[in-house]
Amino acid sequence: MRLVRHRLFWPVVVLAALLAVNVAFTPGFLSIRVQDGHLYGSLIDIVRFGAPLILVALGMTLVIATGGIDLSVGAVVAIAGALACEHIAGLPDQGDVGGVLAAVGIALGVAVVLGLWNGLLVARFGVQPIVATLVLMVAGRGVAQLITEGQIITVNSSAYKVVGGGYWLALPFPVLVAAAVFLLAALLTRRTALGLLLESVGGNPAASRLVGIRARGLVATVYVAAALCAAIAGLMISSNVSAADGNNAGLWIELDAILAVVIGGTALTGGRFHLTGTVLGALIIQTLSTTIYTVGVPPETTLVFKAVVVLAVCLIQSPRLRAKLLRRRPPASSPVPAEKAEAAA
Amino acid sequence: MSRPEPPTTVPVLELSGITKRFAGVTALDGVDFRLFPGEAHALVGENGAGKSTLIKVLTGVHTLDAGSIAIDGEPVRITGPQQAQQAGVSTVYQELNLCPNLSVAENIHIGREPRRLGLVRFGAMRRRARELVARLGLDIDVSAPLSVYSPAIRQLVAIVRAVDLSAKVLILDEPTSSLDREEVGQLFAVMRRLKDEGVAIAFVTHFIDQIYEICERATILRNGRLVGEYATAGLPHVDLVTRMVGKELKVFDAIEERPKPDLAAVERGDPLLRAESVGRRGGVEPFDLSVHKGEVVGLAGLLGSGRTEIVRLLFGADRASEGHTRIAGRRVALRSPRAAIARGFAFCPEDRKTDGLVADLSVGENIILAVQAARGWARPLPAARRAALVDEYVKALRIQPDDPDVPVGDLSGGNQQKVLLARWLITRPALLILDEPTRGIDIGAKAEIQRLVVALAGEGMAVLFVSAELEEVLRLSHKVAVVRDRRLVAELANDEDLTVDRLMETIASGGGR
Numbered sequence: 023m024r025l026v027r028h029r030l031f032w033p034v035v036v037l038a039a040l041l042a043v044n045v046a047f048t049p050g051f052l053s054i055r056v057q058d059g060h061l062y063g064s065l066i067d068i069v070r071f072g073a074p075l076i077l078v079a080l081g082m083t084l085v086i087a088t089g090g091i092d093l094s095v096g097a098v099v100a101i102a103g104a105l106a107c108e109h110i111a112g113l114p115d116q117g118d119v120g121g122v123l124a125a126v127g128i129a130l131g132v133a134v135v136l137g138l139w140n141g142l143l144v145a146r147f148g149v150q151p152i153v154a155t156l157v158l159m160v161a162g163r164g165v166a167q168l169i170t171e172g173q174i175i176t177v178n179s180s181a182y183k184v185v186g187g188g189y190w191l192a193l194p195f196p197v198l199v200a201a202a203v204f205l206l207a208a209l210l211t212r213r214t215a216l217g218l219l220l221e222s223v224g225g226n227p228a229a230s231r232l233v234g235i236r237a238r239g240l241v242a243t244v245y246v247a248a249a250l251c252a253a254i255a256g257l258m259i260s261s262n263v264s265a266a267d268g269n270n271a272g273l274w275i276e277l278d279a280i281l282a283v284v285i286g287g288t289a290l291t292g293g294r295f296h297l298t299g300t301v302l303g304a305l306i307i308q309t310l311s312t313t314i315y316t317v318g319v320p321p322e323t324t325l326v327f328k329a330v331v332v333l334a335v336c337l338i339q340s341p342r343l344r345a346k347l348l349r350r351r352p353p354a355s356s357p358v359p360a361e362k363a364e365a366a367a
Numbered sequence: 368m369s370r371p372e373p374p375t376t377v378p379v380l381e382l383s384g385i386t387k388r389f390a391g392v393t394a395l396d397g398v399d400f401r402l403f404p405g406e407a408h409a410l411v412g413e414n415g416a417g418k419s420t421l422i423k424v425l426t427g428v429h430t431l432d433a434g435s436i437a438i439d440g441e442p443v444r445i446t447g448p449q450q451a452q453q454a455g456v457s458t459v460y461q462e463l464n465l466c467p468n469l470s471v472a473e474n475i476h477i478g479r480e481p482r483r484l485g486l487v488r489f490g491a492m493r494r495r496a497r498e499l500v501a502r503l504g505l506d507i508d509v510s511a512p513l514s515v516y517s518p519a520i521r522q523l524v525a526i527v528r529a530v531d532l533s534a535k536v537l538i539l540d541e542p543t544s545s546l547d548r549e550e551v552g553q554l555f556a557v558m559r560r561l562k563d564e565g566v567a568i569a570f571v572t573h574f575i576d577q578i579y580e581i582c583e584r585a586t587i588l589r590n591g592r593l594v595g596e597y598a599t600a601g602l603p604h605v606d607l608v609t610r611m612v613g614k615e616l617k618v619f620d621a622i623e624e625r626p627k628p629d630l631a632a633v634e635r636g637d638p639l640l641r642a643e644s645v646g647r648r649g650g651v652e653p654f655d656l657s658v659h660k661g662e663v664v665g666l667a668g669l670l671g672s673g674r675t676e677i678v679r680l681l682f683g684a685d686r687a688s689e690g691h692t693r694i695a696g697r698r699v700a701l702r703s704p705r706a707a708i709a710r711g712f713a714f715c716p717e718d719r720k721t722d723g724l725v726a727d728l729s730v731g732e733n734i735i736l737a738v739q740a741a742r743g744w745a746r747p748l749p750a751a752r753r754a755a756l757v758d759e760y761v762k763a764l765r766i767q768p769d770d771p772d773v774p775v776g777d778l779s780g781g782n783q784q785k786v787l788l789a790r791w792l793i794t795r796p797a798l799l800i801l802d803e804p805t806r807g808i809d810i811g812a813k814a815e816i817q818r819l820v821v822a823l824a825g826e827g828m829a830v831l832f833v834s835a836e837l838e839e840v841l842r843l844s845h846k847v848a849v850v851r852d853r854r855l856v857a858e859l860a861n862d863e864d865l866t867v868d869r870l871m872e873t874i875a876s877g878g879g880r
Contacts, residue, residue, distance in 0.1 A: 213747070214744050214745055214746075214747050215739045215742070215743075215744045215745075215746070215747040215748070216744040216745075218728070218732055218735075218736070218739060218747075219739065219740065219744050221725070221727065221728060221732075222725045222728065222732075222736055225725040225726065225727040225728060226721070226724065226725040226726070228721055228722050229716075229721070229722050229723050229724060229725055230725070230736075230740075231684075231703075231704060232682075232684060232704050232714060232716060232722055232723070233704070233708075233736050233737040233740045233790070234703075234704050234705040234708040234709075234737065234740040234741060235736075235740040236705065236740075240744070293725070293727035293728075294727050294728075
């Protein structure tokens with residue numbers, strides 16, 4: 023019972039179920055081989071191609087914890103990729119490590135500015151987050167197109183290729199980066215008081231002000247963090263294909279990220295957030311995409327298929343529905359909001 | 368268990384053997400409750416006694432684990448709020464579920480607007496609302512948005528709506544907790560009218576006097592069990608309280624027998640805080656007020672008179688537009704709560720839910736929030752120190768349950784108030800501002816908080832104490848500042864001459880010193 027009540031129980035079950043489906047269609051699905059000192063296998067691929075989504079979703083988790091939302095992360099993905107590729111394409115030697123590092127630096131620096139812009143609108147001027155970030159969501163695509171001059175910029179840089187396709191310590195580089203960002207976020211929020219203060223600001227802004235929490239700085243910071251995460255994701259995506267596509271890079275990734283956050287158990291209303299849950303959520307979404315290929319869903323119905331699975335995942339997580347299906351009350355001590363015991367009094 | 372002689376009529380509502388369990392805790396255990404037509408029946412008990420649960424069972428929010436409900440002698444099964452209304456049971460909850468942005472008429476008719484061809488007939492709706500409102504002796508503009516009216520009027524509008532939905536049984540869950548005396552009178556007038564019309568009223572309240580004023584009978588609950596059903600006429604105040612609490616009440620005596628405080632003794636030297644013509648345009652007229660170390664200053668006045676606005680100005684929650692404040696003689700600007708906190712101020716706001724607690728977070732997290740906010744995010748309280756602090760205050764204030772990991776939203780009102788107090792006490796404030804700290808909490812917790820205030824002042828803390836209960840203000844304060852119509856009209860030393868009556872008079876007349 024304790025196990026079932028754990029907030030990560032259902033996300034883990036869903037992930038396991040998706041993997042089981044894959045195993046049923048492709049028997050060798052779980053196998054991981056070592057080749058040239060690198061790990062290969064479907065599982066590795068899922069984590070590797072899921073890394074950008076994990077990153078964006080981690081940033082989104084922090085924003086959502088403050089009661090906000092960031093719709094502009096997809097645009098930031100495109101801008102970061104465009105800036106980096108534009109810079110690298112202009113290098114005399116595209117493989118020059120220093121030049122590539124500069125490109126990465128430019129992309130991350132601009133991301134900080136974009137994050138500050140969102141944070142300023144929300145924290146300083148009190149614009150509703152969904153509106154404030156919508157501005158950059160729309161305008162950002164335009165900016166990305168301006169940078170690429172409406173073309174798809176292709177690069178041929180072995181150094182840049184490492185960002186999305188490299189290996190280190192036998193593991194794909196993006197996986198390591200995502201893991202590092204996750205660890206950093208977890209440490210920063212849970213080993214310091216940052217997490218508590220964010221949850222307080224998201225849970226009750228008025229009360230937070232009255233206890234003396236400086237909410238503005240915190241809120242602005244999470245938008246910067248979200249933009250930074252999105253920029254790293256953008257570098258990975260463009261590096262993977264050695265090209266920057268202002269139009270399509272990171273398209274709709276903000277929606278997948280929000281979905282990952284919700285599947286992971288963080289409420290859109292702000293307050294309590296769960297980074298581990300978010301990572302699981304992102305992995306579920308990525309595994310789902312993989313499943314669509316292995317099962318062989320016809321391309322024209324993939325979106326419908328995805329929607330159906332996502333709906334199922336959300337329904338499974340609804341305590342009320344589970345109670346109905348099992349024809350009994352929800353597990354003894356998982357409190358359904360409407361039935362909170364006064365007994366605690 | 369003495370039952371008064373049963374009235375000759377059949378009860379309009381009869382609950383028997385009601386049992387409800389949550390998560391292994393029995394919230395109600397075999398409770399009986401009867402309501403007769405035309406009576407007001409008090410449902411009393413401490414926080415957590417099971418009053419709210421009983422009401423939620425009755426209105427179909429909770430399903431029964433055992434027991435039965437009969438209306439007019441016919442057994443019924445109540446499956447949801449709507450069905451409860453159809454069966455004739457209407458409820459007005461403590462937190463009103465009305466829409467402040469809609470008009471009074473719309474609020475009364477929400478969900479059942481008079482229609483013709485699918486279109487709402489606003490004229491008919493307003494006419495009907497006017498009749499309903501007039502029937503209960505109210506004189507308000509039904510086309511004005513609800514938000515322009517006071518909490519008391521909103522409450523009455525909720526009652527108008529409830530009675531119009533179904534007029535057999537009306538349940539009022541703490542309707543008076545945010546009303547001042549005059550407004551309570553208004554509410555009682557309406558309740559009397561309804562009684563005369565044969566409506567049975569179940570009345571939940573923490574105010575003992577009100578029980579005796581309006582109710583013929585009372586049912587007392589304690590820890591989810593029925594203590595008994597009594598005729599109020601035959602039940603002395605003391606017995607009622609004793610049965611509620613379940614133990615002899617000595618706590619109050621200890622405070623009540625305190626001699627009147629010696630104002631001259633505490634008001635020696637520079638005041639800790641002095642406000643000099645501090646005011647806010649459109650909020651509070653400029654006022655002077657000083658609080659000394661070890662002094663309790665009571666802020667008395669009717670609800671909405673400007674008491675809350677005054678303390679919010681002093682705490683920097685609202686920005687003052689004129690005047691200045693001195694702390695220990697030195698001029699300081701209190702531009703934000705953060706600045707005030709840095710000066711050693713602490714503020715427990717009036718509305719615990721919206722301005723005080725973060726419901727998502729645990730009891731422990733809520734307790735350390737102010738200290739942590741002052742330390743900043745980069746310097747978290749060490750885990751061991753944090754656990755020790757939380758544990759110390761949970762024990763000292765007897766917060767129930769004593770598990771610091773429970774979400775604070777699950778606690779009863781009294782315990783939530785204690786969590787707020789604990790949050791500020793661990794900051795070791797020099798000035799503690801309490802805005803209605805005892806409203807809507809049970810009598811035991813109330814006595815504990817009052818004792819705490821006395822003890823803290825004794826240790827040298829300055830306390831600014833806002834309360835609508837004049838007895839409470841008189842019991843605790845060294846001096847009393849009277850607020851009326853957003854103006855501080857008088858400052859009275861709490862000496863032998865100061866009585867509740869004189870205080871009332873000052874509030875009513877606004878008389879000078």
